[in-house]
Amino acid sequence: xxxxxxxxxxxxxxxxxxxxxxxxxxxxxxxxxxxxxxxxxxxxxxxxxxxxxxxxxxxxxxxxxxxxxxxxxxxxxxxxxxxxxxxxxxxxxxxxxxxxxxxxxxxxxxxxxxxxxxxxxxxxxxxxxxxxxxxxxxxxxxxxxxxxxxxxxxxxxxxxxxxxxxxxxxxxxxxxxxxxxxxxxxxxxxxxxxxxxxxxxxxxxxxxxxxxxxxxxxxxxxxxxxxxxxxxxxxxxxxxxxxxxxxxxxxxxxxxxxxxxxxxxxxxxxxxxxxxxxxxxxxxxxxxxxxxxxxxxxxxxxxxxxxxxxxxxxxxxxxxxxxxxxxxxxxxxxxxxxxxxxxxxxxxxxxxxxxxxxxxxxxxxxxxxxxxxxxxxxxxxxxxxxxxxxxxxxxxxxxxxxxxxxxxxxxxxxxxxxxxxxxxxxxxxxxxxxxxxxxxxxxxxxxxxxxxxxxxxxxxxxxxxxxxxxxxxxxxxxxxxxxxxxxxxxxxxxxxxxxxxxxxxxxxxxxxxxxxxxxxxxxxxxxxxxxxxxxxxxxxxxxxxxxxxxxxxxxxxxxxxxxxxxxxxxxxxxxxxxxxxxxxxxxxxxxxxxxxxxxxxxxxxxxxxxxxxxxxxxxxxxxxxxxxxxxxxxxxxxxxxxxxxxxxxxxx
Amino acid sequence: xxxxxxxxxxxxxxxxxxxxxxxxxxxxxxxxxxxxxxxxxxxxxxxxxxxxxxxxxxxxxxxxxxxxxxxxxxxxxxxxxxxxxxxxxxxxxxxxxxxxxxxxxxxxxxxxxxxxxxxxxxxxxxxxxxxxxxxxxxxxxxxxxxxxxxxxxxxx
Numbered sequence: 001x002x003x004x005x006x007x008x009x010x011x012x013x014x015x016x017x018x019x020x021x022x023x024x025x026x027x028x029x030x031x032x033x034x035x036x037x038x039x040x041x042x043x044x045x046x047x048x049x050x051x052x053x054x055x056x057x058x059x060x061x062x063x064x065x066x067x068x069x070x071x072x073x074x075x076x077x078x079x080x081x082x083x084x085x086x087x088x089x090x091x092x093x094x095x096x097x098x099x100x101x102x103x104x105x106x107x108x109x110x111x112x113x114x115x116x117x118x119x120x121x122x123x124x125x126x127x128x129x130x131x132x133x134x135x136x137x138x139x140x141x142x143x144x145x146x147x148x149x150x151x152x153x154x155x156x157x158x159x160x161x162x163x164x165x166x167x168x169x170x171x172x173x174x175x176x177x178x179x180x181x182x183x184x185x186x187x188x189x190x191x192x193x194x195x196x197x198x199x200x201x202x203x204x205x206x207x208x209x210x211x212x213x214x215x216x217x218x219x220x221x222x223x224x225x226x227x228x229x230x231x232x233x234x235x236x237x238x239x240x241x242x243x244x245x246x247x248x249x250x251x252x253x254x255x256x257x258x259x260x261x262x263x264x265x266x267x268x269x270x271x272x273x274x275x276x277x278x279x280x281x282x283x284x285x286x287x288x289x290x291x292x293x294x295x296x297x298x299x300x301x302x303x304x305x306x307x308x309x310x311x312x313x314x315x316x317x318x319x320x321x322x323x324x325x326x327x328x329x330x331x332x333x334x335x336x337x338x339x340x341x342x343x344x345x346x347x348x349x350x351x352x353x354x355x356x357x358x359x360x361x362x363x364x365x366x367x368x369x370x371x372x373x374x375x376x377x378x379x380x381x382x383x384x385x386x387x388x389x390x391x392x393x394x395x396x397x398x399x400x401x402x403x404x405x406x407x408x409x410x411x412x413x414x415x416x417x418x419x420x421x422x423x424x425x426x427x428x429x430x431x432x433x434x435x436x437x438x439x440x441x442x443x444x445x446x447x448x449x450x451x452x453x454x455x456x457x458x459x460x461x462x463x464x465x466x467x468x469x470x471x472x473x474x475x476x477x478x479x480x481x482x483x484x485x486x487x488x489x490x491x492x493x494x495x496x497x498x499x500x501x502x503x504x505x506x507x508x509x510x511x512x513x514x515x516x517x518x519x520x521x522x523x524x525x526x527x528x529x530x531x532x533x534x535x536x537x538x539x540x541x542x543x544x545x546x547x548x549x550x551x552x553x554x555x556x557x558x559x560x561x562x563x564x565x566x567x568x569x570x571x572x573x574x575x576x577x578x579x580x581x582x583x584x585x586x587x588x589x590x591x592x593x594x595x596x597x598x599x600x601x602x603x604x605x606x607x608x609x610x611x612x613x614x615x616x617x618x619x620x621x622x623x624x625x626x627x628x629x630x631x632x633x634x635x636x637x638x639x640x641x642x643x644x645x646x647x648x649x650x651x652x
Numbered sequence: 653x654x655x656x657x658x659x660x661x662x663x664x665x666x667x668x669x670x671x672x673x674x675x676x677x678x679x680x681x682x683x684x685x686x687x688x689x690x691x692x693x694x695x696x697x698x699x700x701x702x703x704x705x706x707x708x709x710x711x712x713x714x715x716x717x718x719x720x721x722x723x724x725x726x727x728x729x730x731x732x733x734x735x736x737x738x739x740x741x742x743x744x745x746x747x748x749x750x751x752x753x754x755x756x757x758x759x760x761x762x763x764x765x766x767x768x769x770x771x772x773x774x775x776x777x778x779x780x781x782x783x784x785x786x787x788x789x790x791x792x793x794x795x796x797x798x799x800x801x802x803x804x805x806x807x808x
Contacts, residue, residue, distance in 0.1 A: 038780055069777075255774035348678065418780075488740055637796075
């Protein structure tokens, strides 16, 4: 069936609603990459087997990622008349317990994460009330419970989803559907207001009006630079040359970042709809999504989504009965970080080496095949349908003075609650790390937060009060980037950390321009020297000088920003550099050449675990007596420190 | 030998089909590598002829992107993730454990042709760091002890 008018769209919405909220119980397994890595596939199979064995009349389906990766695999159970219940860490051997509790109606508190009483449907201010099993107006009062008092008591013991610290301060716009819908079912996307924005622009908006609305929303590009999206669209629309192209940059190369991956895996249609709206506004009929080859699942789901959109006539010719035509193709990256830079990305789509060129001309005037091209990040596109549906003013009410809306972050590293979060721009770093992320791991102390990916910077504790916004973060020596946030604690050596980023950036330099190609290498040599205890104080000046040259002389952002991690650590953690140089000591106990492994005789119980696992047989000792490391044979591999259950191994 | 010829014929056909459909150099290289696990020089020459592109351009693209390999690989590729999150959570120690146990370093293959060790810059499962990808399976929350057990499963 092809959608020709509102009636057709409404029909698909109804079908989607009955699949989202079926009349019989539904079990959803979170199956994005992180869920799968935690064992969601086995969980899914085990549930499916239990359903068969016990002849249960339930629907089993998959969904994207709710963002709380720490708790994966996540399973949600929806029963008519009861709140939705989210289960955590549900590996396959807990499935029996889950199904038993489902059959008996007993709530097993150790596997329960949260309950959801009401869920926004994102269209016409409606919410699904799970108790009454009805879709009601947002402002309606709580409908009477239709469940027994006993069950009500039980249910009340489960924390509400929105009261869980990890979710409490989040505002989900870009991630609105992740973990709610089956990403492989277009009808469920439509049920939550999807493609209604496209319908709206095709029928009610002129091309200029769409651009005006996006400009008014003050949406800034979420790829990192923060350029106003509406303005970019206007430039491309106004540029001479036909045809025009829409490109989505999904080449999420930053190590430690997985926002785009999660979004595509959980809600591919929101990206497609955003691109379609951009295509209409700009006057393009062709779109490309450039996605990393390292994201096979994201590519698979995108392919399914594109296929489904084509089936119902949301891509192709005469979309929804209008005279707008648009097709979307996927181009896979081939493993080059620099292709995240827009001119390199274009070169790669064209089948060339991904080498950036100098700008201007910007892609808006001369992009793909030399034609006007609009390039935005995945998140930027996926905000657009909501902006159209709810209005620029609504979007404007969220965020800071200068930057509106929310920002999606990947919280990782030595942080308690790792995962994918979406918070209003302007929230302080402290709130992000400590309230949403739960702070550092028990027994450790916070050292720095690295923000902006390998070209970003490390900010220390005293900068935690900074609001998360483009300008303040840049001033402090980091960048917003596309949203990677990595927390490190006292076990991380900042010199080694800076060296890690520099190694990455210089490996990924395309080699075209001298400051980037050689500057990175020279800085790396100096840092290696310092971590090996062979550094001199002048090296610090040399680093700063090289950084300046690279920043001013490189062609693209990769070369210009490569020194960032070094500069920011020199700015905030200079004492660590000096300790390596003067005292020949690594304060964090990480730099191999400068440390020695010891066993704390007081803490060691003589369990023998380290002795058995030492690859060098360098540990000796009698059972139940303190062990010893023979430094002559120790290769400092750290296996003993990893496996010791009594924290008895230390480095000096 | 016959098998080999069949395989080469198959690749030629894939290349021709893709050239006809105007699929572009990179997708053709990716598809060829999917089939053969690496890109032999003969294949690169064929692609250059069929696409009417200078050989140096094809070779330039192959050596630019880290995905492309010019040497054959082991049966199973171990991708040890060294993204930032994995790095701070000790990915190095896991890699060293593999290096010690199987006697291979980055880019090398075990003598029995079973495993090739590669380093990948982030597979996007950062919240489960450190992560290792063996073949197509991803394993999270690794440590040097667990990895040894996992690899033994694949050794059979």
